Amino acid sequence: MQVRLIDLMGVLSRALDLVSRMLGNHHVHVGFLAARFAGRLGMDAATQRDVLLAGMVHDAGAIALHTALESLAFERDLYTHARAGQLLLDNCPGFEGVSWMVGEHHTPWDVLRERDSGSLGLGANIINAADFVDVRLRRHKPYAVQFADVAASAKREAGRLLNPDCVEVFRELVAEHGALDGLYAPASHLYTDAEERMEQEYLGCEDVVRLCSPFAQVIDFRSRFTATHSRGVAVVAEDLARAVDFSLTEQRTMHVAGLLHDIGKLAVPGSILEKPSALEDAEFAVMREHARISGEILGNVAGLELVCQWAGQHHERLDGTGYPFGLRGEAISLGARIIQVADVFTAITEDRPYREGMRPEAAAALLRRQADARVLDPEIVCLLLERMDDLNCAREREQQKARDEFERFSGGLRNLRH
Ligand SMILES: [Fe+2]
Ligand SMILES: [Fe+2]
Ligand SMILES: [Fe+2]
Incomplete structure (x- = not known):
């Protein structure tokens, strides 16, 4: 059996999105946005790969938590579901960076930078920013007409919750015509930025x-x-x-x-x-x-x-x-x-x-x-x-x-x- 890693992750990401219609392709969207941000921020190919994969499954912990801790609602305790995802992914081969980013995907930028200002920290900031954007996009309205408002909200959080560089990149993408069109069919556009690496990574x-x-x-x-x-x-x-x-x-x-x-x-x-x-x-x-x-x-x-x-x-x-x-x-x-x-x-x-x-x-x-x-x-x-x-x-x-x-x-x- 030989399966391309990105294809298998696409399956798992789409499966997570089945859990709630309200999630409306949330994992696939965050993977797509995070990959765009990582590309623009000039991350190396290996880290871009980790960012994309982490974005695609970042809330897996929230879904598994339901039975583990009965009282926990989906986003009420952001820290716990992020850690839950990290625990789940900890033993996956080649996922060290991915599981770390998932574990920190809700840690505010101004907190995380005290601990880690390296590429893993930036990866977690990117997932956080992509998540911030996607949860604010209403599914019944065209995304393009909402981007300006979401960018304004993101700007208000820059330097506290969100990494200012990520916010800047989002504003650039919004300003560029068509740069975020992939959100309408995200699965087919997932791997353009981390392309070369992802195309070649096969799992036995x-x-x-x-x-x-x-x-x-x-x-x-x-x-x-x-x-x-x-x-x-x-x-x-x-x-x-x-x-x-x-x-x-x-x-x-x-x-x-x-x-x-x-x-x-x-x-x-x-x-x-x-x-x-x-x-x-x-x-x-x-x-x-x-x-x-x-x-x-x-x-x-x-x-x-x-x-x-x-x-x-x-x-x-x-x-x-x-x-x-x-x-x-x-x-x-x-x-x-x-x-x-x-x-x-x-x-x-x-x-x-x-x-x-x-x-x-x-x-x-x-x-x-x-x-x-x-x-x-x-x-x-x-x-x-x-x-x-x-x-x-x-x-x-x-x-x-x-x-x-x-x-x-x-x-x-x-x-x-x-
Ligand atoms: Fe069955
Ligand atoms: Fe989350
Ligand atoms: Fe999320």
Whole structure:
């Protein structure tokens, strides 16, 4: 598997923007604006790359925080969500500068310059300024007619909250006809300034896994019911892929598909994800949309074709009763059948706050019934049952690990607040 870093980040950035319509492409916009500012300020290519990537995911912490610290509203505690993002990104390969900038993206210029006046500090100032601009742009009005007012607000904050150089660059861009037009189609214009470097930076399988793991946590942490689900599905699906003799690369690709299969859930409102009682029909229809959205958001990215296919079909069923397309039999690829079995197995055996997971015997009986009814693939179910004990242990271990990480994440944040 070879995926261009900028393409994968585009997927993750767009996924974060699904969480609220009010965000209206906020991450993609901030990435775009930040890259423009960095280019104009003459930063070197490596730092421009960090600024662009940090802008694209800068508020990831705010989304994961919802479950970690119940009382926290989105922007009420700016410092905490910035740190949360830094904690999430800390273990991503080659993201040292990126995670630092994310952690400081709300630190006022006059505070940060006391600590760091180097290029990382400037990078964080740039994200702060780009964020300042974008949250002030109303989505229902043409941006061009709003720029003058936003520039005036920015000028009032120059030298305190905002870096005066960033404000100056914004004013220059506003004055230049068409310089900010990319905001109307930001995804396609994202990488012009940091272009050369970003065009060439490819991730192999292991780096994709390491970059996607924290984002699986962002997906899972939105609901305490399923706070470790994707991690469980990833290890079960990978093991089944090994059992059907998929190549090593395909096995790791399956792991990535497991991590991202529910990425479309970022578009499902928290009130539905966290509803303690059964869903109404209309709510269930919204919930079901997540499978289609997973497929869509992972689509058209070179290198992620299989991830997209397997994740996008994770709720299809052999007998045609699944969704979103109601595919049947041979129309469903072997990889997708594996994810389906791994998803069902993980869902029924994992503990959830309102019920304990099924014991292995009960889970085996349920899977057998679904195989007999040709809902799930009988051969995959058979393979799973043969290795049930080992697989169940591996699933439990991985989900425990994810729970520990979640505890460390929320514990680390609680300490910050005291
Ligand atoms: Fe923020
Ligand atoms: Fe933001
Ligand atoms: Fe799902």
